[in-house]
Amino acid sequence: MPKPPEPPSEGLAPAPADAKAALRRRLLAARRRRPLAGLVADAEAIAGHALAWDAVRRAGTVAAYVSVGSEPGTGLLLDALRGAGHRVLLPVVLADRDLDWAEYTGPGSLAPARLGLLEPTGPLLGVDAVLDADVLLVPGLAVSPAGARLGRGGGSYDRVLGRVAGRPTAVLLHDDEVGLDVPTEPHDRPVTHAITPGAVRTLG
Known part of the structure; x- marks a missing residue:
């Protein structure tokens, strides 16, 4: 009879995927507790910082996204980008979780x-249309000082970030979601900046 697997030893660090899942649950729970008034104020501040960021001001095309739930809001930002003369690309999730x-x-x-x-x-412009973007604004739940980004776990944006390596890429977050210890796996791709209600922060 095969020997049953040994139970995990006490004190061992969890695997990166498990550690990411635990951190993701904690951050999502914290976001659900944020008051609506604070979310509105954060969205306004993030839009102001993003529009003033040199990488955005110089951009002809900006790839962004539509926020949902308690994510830092992007509705005001998207319209402000168009009002400032930028072309704005938004993602469409494909069946394999890649982004058109x-x-x-x-x-x-x-x-x-x-x-x-x-x-x-x-x-639809194709998955490589993101290569037209001069700067990318992406969603996330947290980011480390080195730029390791925690997403929702689908891997969609890691594929995108791999395509546009070397370009300015900013994750939009609440202030207390920046500078965390984010576990990483081989497929994870870093971002270069974070934009919060407080500032544009350079990472890495």
């Missing part, structure tokens, strides 16, 4: 989609 892209032309160009998301309804 379409242009954002205003709130009326968004429609409910899978996974509780809002996605652009314009023509």
Whole structure:
């Protein structure tokens, strides 16, 4: 009879995937407790910092996303980017969790989609359309001082970040979600900056 597996030794650090899942649960719970008024104020401050960031000011095309739930809000930012003359690309989640892209032309160009998301309804431009972006603004739950980003676990943005390596990439977060110890796995891709209600922060 095969010998049963040994139980894990006490004191061993959890595997990165398990540690990430535990951190993800804690951060999502904290986000659910944030008051609405604070979320609105944070969205306004993040939009101001993003628009003033040199990488965005110089950009012709910005790849961004539509926030959901208690994520730092992006609705104000998306319209402000268009108002400042930037072309804005938004993601469309494909069946394999990769991201296609379409242009954002205003709130009326968004429609409910899978996974509780809002996605652009314009023509799909292909997964490599993100290469047209001069700067990327991406979602996340936390980031380390070195730029290790904790996402939702689907891997969509790690694929995107791999395609655009070397370009300015900023994760939008609440102030207390920056500088955490984020476990990493081989497929994880770092970001170069974080934008919070307090500032644009350089990472790495």
